[in-house]
């Protein structure tokens with residue numbers, strides 16, 4: 001099965017009009033190798049689902065694309081041109097924004113301060129708090145994913161879903177052309193999750209290209225145009241949604257489990 | 272979410288703005304009290320007021336010009352270095368070396384004045400150099416080499432201490448010739464040092480709550496990884512705050528020299544850092560980073576100053592005063608923790624800090 005899949009991967013990688021390509025990316029953290037020669041592409045206006053086991057390297061891959069950390073080897077192309085981001089601020093200026101898995105919210109700051117963190121409205125030297133409050137409120141209202149009473153509360157007091165909504169809203173309103181969403185549904189209830197998926201569809205309709213990581217791929221499959229599977233730091237599967245199904249993905253994951261089980265048994269038998 | 276901006280305007284960040292809007296509530300007195308208690312600085316202001324009233328009613332000489340001058344002069348230098356300590360603690364660091372910068376700075380100023388610079392310029396250059404060099408080294412060792420700042424500044428503190436003792440030969444020296452006129456503006460007059468301290472407090476309260484630098488300082492202390500992920504240059508923020516702290520140390524040292532009319536090798540050192548730290552935590556700045564208040568610091572040091580002055584007037588020896596100081600730290604911290612718990616449990620009304 002893996003042989004067939006890597007063949008497919010090569011096939012779709014031939015596309016040329018991609019908004020984003022990550023070529024031969026590898027990433028080592030000291031002794032840990034998180035990514036091995038990853039090739040990932042994202043078509044214009046496409047929604048790509050990136051799935052894979054815990055520790056497969058999904059977050060690491062998005063963090064090298066968004067400028068948070070440089071890859072150990074490999075290159076990233078935006079609109080066909082090689083880019084080297086030395087900070088997320090640079091990547092954001094180039095049109096790439098990310099919602100981190102850990103959300104990157106500061107508990108001690110208010111909702112609106114978090115939404116404008118490192119993108120504040122300033123009339124030097126003072127922050128334009130009133131304008132930021134107003135805009136934050138409008139933005140949260142307009143995406144309709146918030147049950148917040150006020151944008152003036154500290155995020156420490158919010159629920160997991162509300163925090164996630166704030167992190168998503170912050171990136172959605174950043175004028176990004178490429179949006180990277182790392183597990184945006186993780187802490188959300190069914191209703192909030194559905195609202196986020198609606199939002200993803202809206203963004204796609206506005207022409208924004210999106211990579212969405214989801215542990216629960218069944219949930220995001222309906223909004224994805226294409227699905228990539230990351231296994232042990234490599235992309236082992238790359239298919240258009242119309243050519244695959246949740247069942248096929250489940251089969252792959254199940255066979256991964258079976259392999260892991262067999263491995264365990266072999267080891268216990270040997271020792 | 273319809274009344275968001277409305278709520279926003281009703282939660283003043285700086286204490287003292289609580290009067291007006293409260294009148295809108297159902298029971299003006301109650302909601303004024305609620306808004307007051309919601310402020311982080313409320314508990315320490317309350318403590319300061321109670322102490323003031325206590326001494327005013329029990330100690331005859333307490334309400335007098337001389338006594339108030341004592342309070343102001345005691346407060347000023349601790350407030351000044353306290354501002355730097357608040358900024359550092361908010362971003363998750365600490366600086367023990369600031370008291371040694373205090374000790375060194377008037378000698379450096381004297382050196383520059385001796386080499387022919389006008390006194391004003393000598394002061395400015397001293398503050399800038401000490402801020403950039405000492406703060407910069409503290410910051411770089413802490414951020415790039417990953418040494419905890421307690422250790423970094425313990426080490427740098429000793430280095431500065433030894434250096435100051437060496438260049439001064441541990442001898443007192445007189446202020447530079449012809450500096451006394453200027454010196455009156457910088458601590459020579461009874462009230463000049465506390466005026467400097469208070470102006471700096473107001474400036475840096477605004478910096479902490481109303482500017483990018485303050486926001487990033489809070490972010491770095493509140494969620495270091497998150498701040499980095501958001502694209503904040505966390506090392507720059509930390510190093511900058513180390514520089515500010517050293518700069519405040521230099522200012523305090525120079526002002527104290529003018530106040531005492533002598534440059535003295537026993538000035539500053541670790542003892543002053545500990546007193547300032549007491550003021551910082553009594554004022555409501557968290558040990559763990561991410562939150563703090565410069566106004567609170569001013570009030571925290573006021574509490575210490577009132578205690579110092581009051582017990583002095585009652586003839587309590589400075590030896591016994593240490594016991595009172597320690598007890599004050601503990602009582603104020605317990606009161607703070609208790610009020611914070613009430614506040615976060617929503618028993619005091621709204622959701623503000």
Ligand SMILES: Nc1ncnc2c1ncn2[C@@H]1O[C@H](COP(=O)(O)OP(=O)(O)O)[C@@H](O)[C@H]1O
Pocket residue numbers: 029032033034052053054055056057058059060061
């Ligand atoms: N900052 C880091 N330092 C060291 N190892 C890391 C770091 N970040 C991730 N890793 C390792 O890289 C691998 C991939 O992690 P990650 O990208 O977070 O996986 P995923 O998001 O797919 O669950 C894991 O083995 C993880 O332990």
Ligand SMILES: [Mg+2]
Pocket residue numbers: 058059060101182
């Ligand atoms: Mg992850």
